[in-house]
Amino acid sequence: MLLELDVENLAVIAFAQISFESGMTVMTGETGAGKSILIDAMHLIMGERASKEIVRTGTDKARVNAVFSDLDEGLQSQLTEAGYAPEDGLLYLSREITADGKSTARMMGRPIPLTLLRTFTANLLNICGQHDSQKLLNAENHLEILDHYADDAALCEAYQHAYRKFRELRNEWNNLRAGEADRAQLAERLSYELDEISAVDPKPGEDDILRTRLQTMHGAEKLRRSLQKACELLNGVEGDGGCTDLLDDAISVLAVTAKQYDEVRQLSDQIEGLRSEVFDVHQAMERLLSTVEFTPEELETAEQRAADLDELKRKYGQTLEQVLAYAKRIEEELSTIRVADHRRTALSEELAAQKKEVIRLGNELSQVRMAAGARFCEAMQQELLYLDMPNVQLLVSREKAKYGPHGCDKIEFLFSTNAGEAPRPLQKIASGGELSRIMLSLRNVLAARDRVPTLIFDEIDAGVSGSSSQKIGQKLRQVAKTSQVFCVTHSAQIAALSHHNFRIHKEIVDGRTQTMIEPLDYNGKITEVARIMATDRVTDLMLQTAKAMVDDA
Numbered sequence: 001m002l003l004e005l006d007v008e009n010l011a012v013i014a015f016a017q018i019s020f021e022s023g024m025t026v027m028t029g030e031t032g033a034g035k036s037i038l039i040d041a042m043h044l045i046m047g048e049r050a051s052k053e054i055v056r057t058g059t060d061k062a063r064v065n066a067v068f069s070d071l072d073e074g075l076q077s078q079l080t081e082a083g084y085a086p087e088d089g090l091l092y093l094s095r096e097i098t099a100d101g102k103s104t105a106r107m108m109g110r111p112i113p114l115t116l117l118r119t120f121t122a123n124l125l126n127i128c129g130q131h132d133s134q135k136l137l138n139a140e141n142h143l144e145i146l147d148h149y150a151d152d153a154a155l156c157e158a159y160q161h162a163y164r165k166f167r168e169l170r171n172e173w174n175n176l177r178a179g180e181a182d183r184a185q186l187a188e189r190l191s192y193e194l195d196e197i198s199a200v201d202p203k204p205g206e207d208d209i210l211r212t213r214l215q216t217m218h219g220a221e222k223l224r225r226s227l228q229k230a231c232e233l234l235n236g237v238e239g240d241g242g243c244t245d246l247l248d249d250a251i252s253v254l255a256v257t258a259k260q261y262d263e264v265r266q267l268s269d270q271i272e273g274l275r276s277e278v279f280d281v282h283q284a285m286e287r288l289l290s291t292v293e294f295t296p297e298e299l300e301t302a303e304q305r306a307a308d309l310d311e312l313k314r315k316y317g318q319t320l321e322q323v324l325a326y327a328k329r330i331e332e333e334l335s336t337i338r339v340a341d342h343r344r345t346a347l348s349e350e351l352a353a354q355k356k357e358v359i360r361l362g363n364e365l366s367q368v369r370m371a372a373g374a375r376f377c378e379a380m381q382q383e384l385l386y387l388d389m390p391n392v393q394l395l396v397s398r399e400k401a402k403y404g405p406h407g408c409d410k411i412e413f414l415f416s417t418n419a420g421e422a423p424r425p426l427q428k429i430a431s432g433g434e435l436s437r438i439m440l441s442l443r444n445v446l447a448a449r450d451r452v453p454t455l456i457f458d459e460i461d462a463g464v465s466g467s468s469s470q471k472i473g474q475k476l477r478q479v480a481k482t483s484q485v486f487c488v489t490h491s492a493q494i495a496a497l498s499h500h501n502f503r504i505h506k507e508i509v510d511g512r513t514q515t516m517i518e519p520l521d522y523n524g525k526i527t528e529v530a531r532i533m534a535t536d537r538v539t540d541l542m543l544q545t546a547k548a549m550v551d552d553a
Helices: 035-045 073-081 113-122 130-137 141-148 154-178 178-199 206-235 243-260 262-291 294-315 320-386 432-450 466-479 494-496 522-533 540-552
Strands: 002-010 013-019 024-028 061-069 091-100 103-107 125-128 393-404 406-416 454-457 484-489 502-511 512-522
Touching: 013 035, 013 512, 024 035, 024 466, 024 494, 035 091, 035 130, 035 454, 061 243, 073 113, 091 141, 103 294, 125 432, 130 141, 130 432, 141 320, 141 406, 141 432, 154 320, 178 294, 206 243, 206 262, 206 294, 206 393, 243 262, 294 320, 320 393, 320 406, 320 432, 320 466, 432 454, 432 466, 466 484, 466 494, 494 522, 494 540, 502 522, 512 522, 522 540
Parallel strands: 024 484, 024 502, 125 454, 454 484
Antiparallel strands: 002 013, 002 061, 061 091, 091 103, 393 406, 502 512
16 A cells, blocks of 8 residues: 655645555645645656656756555565565655656666556556546447456457467468569579579589680690691691602602712612601601590580580679579579468468457457446446436447457447436436546446555546435445545545545745645544535534534544
8 A cells, every 4th residue: 555655846745745544545625725736646656757847846856755565465576576676565666857857767766667667556556537537438448448347368368369370370471472473473583594504504613624624625626736737747648748758759769879879878878767767756746646635526515515604604693603502592592482382372271270269269258248248237337326326227338340459349338327218328428427426336346356455536526416425435435445545525525434634735835835735633624524515614513514424434
């Protein structure tokens, strides 16, 4: 429960240190006295956004401190796990807003993000005010309220998980379908390129080896041609005399004269020697020519292979390694495309199965909601009957809706506050007083689900008077048996029924207006109840009536 609240430089509150107890605490005061500022202070402690305008004029910053006690074990464990372990069972919170709009929040002296602060304080405080009335008037919030009452969080979570999975599968299927034509066109192009590379079947480094071989082959070709020509010159070709034939002719011509002249014989012998050397040279060249392993067909084949490899490099990479890497990427991309096509086929079946699961859980959720709706209507009517609304009828209207994140239900609460009138939307039939009682009834019906130890009602009695106000006070006092209740009110009946009272009023101190928060004792409570009833001044009769009301309470 809220044990202590310290407020400094918040609007017209210069400083206030207030201690609270369990039970029902009422805050009263004239309109504009500053009651709403205390509610603002509690909103700040709960992590709500703050405006710099809330800082008291002429000061640097506003500050709100709060101390909570009697924390349940679950919350204590969460706080400890998050690094904000309570001390001796007490939880300390603070909020500071500077004049330039900067805000800081602390829990147990450590900084805490506002989102996390809101998460934790939602288990400590619940403020019911005009915002909640507007929430109830808006039919878009009725489904959330009904789910809260039905306590169907586990089923809602199961449905939402199934729906999220369905959405993911559907999005994936749509994406695959949208790209189907592009994938087919891409697959056709990639297959052509891969076939072209595969037809050549390049090997890493093959072009370098082939280049060296071509250089050798081109050199061998020149060697073969020169050796072949030389052999032809020495030995002749197809009957044409070569060098050896000419030497044979020379020897034959000199044969007769060589017998007569020694000089001629010597010359003939020299020619014979040349003939023998030429023959030896010719044989050597023939042998060398036979060792040249080269044919024009081989050169042509090698040149064509080199041209094919160069064409691949021109299209798909500067080197054969890059060409092969590109081919590997093509294979992977084609594999991905084939997988995508298979995935889309499999997705169709998976999506159909997931859709059935969404429908199953959605229908189950609808049944749970409608069963809870009947109990909710009965509980609300019992509460409203006690609050002098005997003719009220409440109906939970359900329309079948398109399956979405929260199911397939469009829920709206329909009310009839007068006998014989058909239930209609709340905003079309409820007066201010009726709405206040409906809000209190709703809070009581949901109290068992909330399990929040401190409830704050901000002018829950607006538009209500007489016996209805008395009943509201009695209901608040009943709630205070299990929860700490705060109520800002203008009702004497409610003020008289409280366990603790604070009077909020303004005073001028050192020339400046300040809001003062004064705890009331028994006599002070009687005087305040009489003041609320008074039209212009408090009379003895009013004081007697107020005393009777307080004593009766």
